[in-house]
Amino acid sequence: MRLLKLLASVCTLAAVAVAVPAQEKRVHRHGDLSDHVHDDDHGFQYDHEAFLGKEEAKTFDQLTPEESKDKLAKIVDRIDTDKSGYVSHAELHDWIKHRQRKYIEENVNKHWSDYDKNKDDKIAWQEYKNTTYGFYLDEEFDDVEDKATYKSMLTRDERRFKKADRDGDGIATRQEFTAFLHPEEFDYMKDLVVQETMEDIDKDGDGLIGMDEYIGDMYVEEGEDGEPDWVQTEKKHFSEFRDSNKDGYLDAAEVATWILPGEVDHAHTEAKHLIHETDADKDEKITKKEILANWSMFVGSQVTNYGEDLTKRHDEL
Template sequence: MRPLLLLATLTVLVGVTLTVPAKEKRVHQHRDLSDHAHDDSQGYQYDHEAFLGKEEAKTFDQLSPEESKDRLGKIVERIDTDKDGLVSHAELHHWIKHRQRKYIEENVDKHWKEYDQNKDGKIGWEEYKNTTYGYYMDEEFDDVDDKASYKSMLKRDERRFRLADRNGDLIATREEFTAFLHPEEYDHMKDIIIQETMEDIDKDGDGRINLGEYIGDMYSPEAGENEPDWVQTERKHFSEFRDINKDGYLDNTEVSQWILPGEIDHADNEAKHLIHETDTDKDDKMSKKEILANWNMFVGSQATNYGEDLTRKHDEL
């Protein structure tokens, strides 16, 4: 039920005032394929983002059903690398992994151009800091309403940058900058994910997360609103699964087991799911005909996403 929470990357251009959100964003709690819940009874947005990648899924949402199916047919031909007319589990698994990595690479490409100011193929901490915060730092953040939040974000960014910078020279290579933007993809960044999660949720600063803080991070009730069923489910999850030692709190170890629950191959699980739902002749492979017959599970369109916000904001990166 939790949304994807990534690092808030803030760009300030010369002469342009950018409103920086006061609340820091943190990384996703595990290497999943989509922000959306994987519940086919509620729609196929998870499957769309897993199969296409997050950005490409948004493009397909704008297409007509005819154009969406036509493009899907061409994608199927690309996935079928051995050209036997069938998509195997191995081929689909490879495709999904490729699409997810491509999303990360494209995101890094976009930000690389913004931050590599001297075009030397690296990004120094000073380059990142000045590009992100320079306009505000000239006056020690005096021009912003929440000075403390800006200073906290700067400190937090520097801490993460230093951890991603493996050789300690405060100059990030492309791989190091990728670890900075996407720490959820790197084992050596796990501690910072846990630390940032604790800092965000532990409002009273006692080094633990109580039930109120846990629920409050996900849900803020409106006046007179009945608590949704999923919130009640999360309360049970807290007491029955998250709080392992049953002391009423989540400590660092319990948070780690919650947000970093081992190496789950989501691409493998999704490939199995798509084949199970699509393989009508049960040969454990999918023909192009089978895929196109079930096209709305793989890709979206204006028709299949009717009623949704077709101009959803991009994930904050």
């Protein structure tokens, strides 16, 4: 993931008419598989979310190691579509892509009924606005501590909604609402993703992202233990790769290259990583035995202490 804890689950809105939504960034900046930094030295939460999907990873976080291994064994049987007894790169890649698509579909479905108030299977801008901000709109946000921030959020939501609304009728179909919640998945929304990214990270408003702003969006120094290794790696990436013209800043074009890297397939990269770490005999495919021997990389459990409060547990994926 890198950028960062960003989105923390794209658009987890507070869908209640009497509550302004939480101040959160709502875009997966470059279509990555997790909001966590991919740093195996400090845990496998990135791998868990990539392999299971963000919501299902939370479920596994609540399981005991034994329960987690049992469910993982069943998943391996599903991934091995040709029933060869091995999981190939292609099979693992397809599984990861499937889990990411399922996460997006479930995320949209979770919010759909909250906003489709008249049950016409469409969501008008007015429905979304009233449901999300309604109570405070009547007061012009006077009861909100940070009035300017929430007004800015409303303006930003309206801009994104209009961009997602391809026919400009002020009403979002399910596909258009998916583009609103997950703009990083749609080509016609990608210029907006770049714009919002610049707005989020460019704290001094000069239209450029400096090294401090780039790192500050991912990491806030705590204590006196020094920066983790991944921060040093990101600084190197900024200087050597992101800042292509070597002027010390990222402009919009460089940000687009960074967060919208064309044909880069994160599922391909993650499948390759998981096989490399798990393939004990180096035959470039992995068995159920090899996967279960490295179960903690693929799935979480209570022992990992990554868990969050969970409202439900799924019996089956």
